[in-house]
Amino acid sequence: MFKKILIANRGEIACRVIKTARKMGIQTVAVYSVADKDALFVDMADEAVCIGPAASKESYLVADKIIAACKETGAEAVHPGYGFLSENAEFSRRLEEEGIKFIGPKHGSIARMGDKIESKKLAIEAGVNTIPGYNEAIDGPDAAVEIARKIGYPVMIKASAGGGGKGLRVAYNDAEAHEGFSSCVNEARNSFGDDRVFIEKYVLEPRHIEIQVLGDSHGNYVYLNERDCSIQRRHQKVIEEAPSPFVDAAMRKAMGEQAVALARAVNYESAGTVEFVVSGATKEFFFLEMNTRLQVEHPVTEMITGLDLVEQMIRVAYGEKLPITQKDVKINGWSMECRINAEDPFRGFLPSTGRLVKFQPPAEIPGQVRVDTGVYEGGEISMYYDSMIAKLIVHGATREQAISRMRDALNGFVIRGISSNIPFQAALMQHPRFQSGIFDTSFIAKEYPNGFDASMVPHDDPALLISVAAFVHRRYIDRAARISGQMPGHERLVSDEWVVIRNNERYPVVATPIKGGYRVDYNGEQYNVLSDWRLGQSLFNGTCNGEPFTLQVERHRMTYQLFHWGTRADMMVMSAHAAELLALMPEKQAPDLSRFLLSPMPGLLREVAVSEGQEVKAGEKLAVIEAMKMENILKAEQDCKVKKIVATAGASLSVDEVIIEFE
Incomplete structure (x- = not known):
């Protein structure tokens, strides 16, 4: 086996590869940019080499620097992760020439399948179902409009070297085709160094289903079932699951066999993914592309098959045979993955950068909860790289149990200092259409046409939020009453009667101390809330009438923000007299910034x-x-x-x- 490998990537995937290499007894080398000098993956690796400035095109995308790092450290092989040079055939060829193993397919396979235009032609030759479209590079925006008209709107404009949702636009008219072409070209040039763009028909009501394949250098191939990646926003995957609630056994077999036929046609050696778009109405499936690398969402396949895909990639690259045949591939339970991104769901999912003041992921439980990340509390989220900071993966015996575990895990995932999409992910887990399994790639656009507002997400148990708000406020008041040196009469602040205010609605409550917490009387019902929560903690673990729950709470001046199941409840708690006075206060008008x-x-x-x-x-x-x-x-x-x-x-x-x- 290899003694030392270099990881030509950064962040979460670099940490992921290091963990498997360490388990296999292989030493690791990290390469990093100046911006990543304090990154977690640099600290985890056995050795680390700086390869340039923050910009990817001056560091992670420079093959010469990575090859030089291999020679400097004696690394025998390179794992490219995903993104950057992972699907760069020239990089793979250069490594082969230098006698360094590329932990991935041969450069010929990458060149033929990594090119979206050529891969579609190969798919047709291999008998794989394909989408109608124009499979040549397009000269300019005017030509794109003309071609789109011939195919018929809507169309999908895609970068030939694209991936990860970059260099991709859907156009419904001439104006969108003209502008979408230009944006795709720019994104493709900046992200992949290849600005070729093609156009194909956009399938209505599509589901995004992908088949994981494995091949070795001895001619053995298997497909490891499917992943459903239909929950997307702007063509970026948000939630992935395996298996798919939409795919039946016959479809799984047909798609899997076509995926293997395509892999066999290009002598594919390594882990790869064949992506299909499937009509929700007819169950027809069409080839989209083949990703000649490890996918971001590979953990859900690992959870239901018990295989370590990174380990299999390393073993195949070393020349070993696959340890399984198709009949050995099983489906054990259900797995889901949420991509935790540094973006603000309350501001149109715009990128959020800065210092991670708090980063407290939920506790990992073998076989149930897994967190793949490349960041740590106190670290910085940079503007130079993609927005994903962690992947939260869960496994359950059924889809319902997987959803339940994901809900609980999201409730307990604390990130502060930057914004994250955790509230949105939690809201998706609550959505009846998601829970039903009946959705397509337009789900988010249709269900959230005006963006996401967690304060408008309905909550199954609003009395729980009201009771916790009363609990938190009483704990603050009780602490304040014990501070020495206060003016006479301060003890009158301590009262059992309060008014909880949310969205201008008033909820009278009585919060009485009991052992381990408070009894909250609200609307004729009693809620015994018990918790060891302390002032300033973001995570609130407790029980309400014996039922355990986890939520997050933050105090902003007079307001308590509670996050639970995708709902954000902004609450104030005050005396009845103070609530009456508050109602008389004029609303502060926001400044006019329309100019x-x-x-x-x-x-x-x-x-x-x-x-x-x-x-x-x-x-x-x-x-x-x-x-x-x-x-x-x-x-x-x-x-x-x-x-x-x-x-x-x-x-x-x-x-x-x-x-x-x-x-």
Whole structure:
């Protein structure tokens, strides 16, 4: 077996590979950019080599630097993870020439299947079902519009070298095809160094189903069942599960056999994924692409099969045979994965960067709860790389049990200092359509057309939130009453009678101390809330009338924010007299910022598309901001005239920084 391998990646996946290598007795080498010098994966590896500045194109995407690090450290093989150079055929070929093993498929397989245009032609030759489309690189936006018209809207514009939702747009008309082509080209060039784009028909009511395959150098192939990745936002996967609630045994066999036929056609050696789009109405499936690498969502397959896919990749690269045949592949229970991203679901899922003031993932339980991450409390989330900071994976005997475990785990996942999508993930787990298993890739767009507002998510047990708010407030008041040196009469602050206020609704409660907590009388019912929660803690573990629960609580001046099951409850607790006075207070009006275009996120200002004095129509492009490897186009909300350009292209912007001032 290899003595030492180098991981040509960063973050969560680098940590993931290091764990398996350590289990196999293999030493590891990390390569890192200047921005990642204090990263967790650098600390975990046996050796680490700095390969350049923060920008990926000057560090993680430079093959020469990675090969030099291999020679410097004596690494015999390279695991590329996913993203960066993982599907770069030239990188794989260079390693082969240098006598360094690439822990992945041969460069010929990558070249043929990593190219989305060529892979579709190969799929047709192999007898795999494919989607109608134009399978040649497109010259420009006008040509894209013409081709889209011939195919018929809606169409999907895709980067040939794309992946991870980058370089992909859906267009429903000429204007969207023209603009989508340009954005795809720019994202593809920046992310993959390849700006070729093609177009295919967009399947309505689609489900995204993928088949995990394994092949070795001895001609053995297996498919490891399917993963359902249909819960997506802007073509980025949000929740993945295995198996799929939509796929039956016959479909699984048909898709699996086609996936293996495609892998066999290119002599595929390693772990790979064949992605299909499936019609929810007819159950017809069509080949999308083959990812010649490890997938982000590979843990759900590991949980239901008992295989370590990273270990299998390493063993295949060393020349070993697969340890199983198709008849050995089983489905054990149900697994789900939530991608925990550094983004603000309350601000349109815009990227969120900064210091992780608190990072407390739920406790890992073998076979039930797993957390894959590359960050730690006190670390920094950078604007230079993608937004994923952790993967939360659960396993249950049934889909219902997996959902229940994921709900509990999300409730106990504490992140502070930056925003995360945890409240949104928890809300999805609560959604009846998700729980039913009847959904497609448009689920999020349809169910949350105006964005996500956790304060509007209904809660199954609002009395629990009211009782916990009363508990927390009483604990603060009781502590305050014990502080020495107070003015006479302070003891009158301690009362059992309070009013909980949420969304201008008032809920009178009586909170009485009992052993281990408080008894809360509300609406004629008694709620005995017991907990050892202490002031300042974000995580609240306790029982209510004997039923255990976990939620998160934060205090902001007079407001308590409670997070539970995807609901955010902003609550104030005060005396009845104070509540009466509060009702008389005038509402504070927010300042009018409509004359300014503000940066909605931290990022790099790639383009200012207007000039001073220009008349702009509603819907026209104003500026383009790049953050976490994604391009974001800012458009005019109404007709206006540009008065002043405040920020210029190339500027690094912070949230709410002024870009343009209007007349």
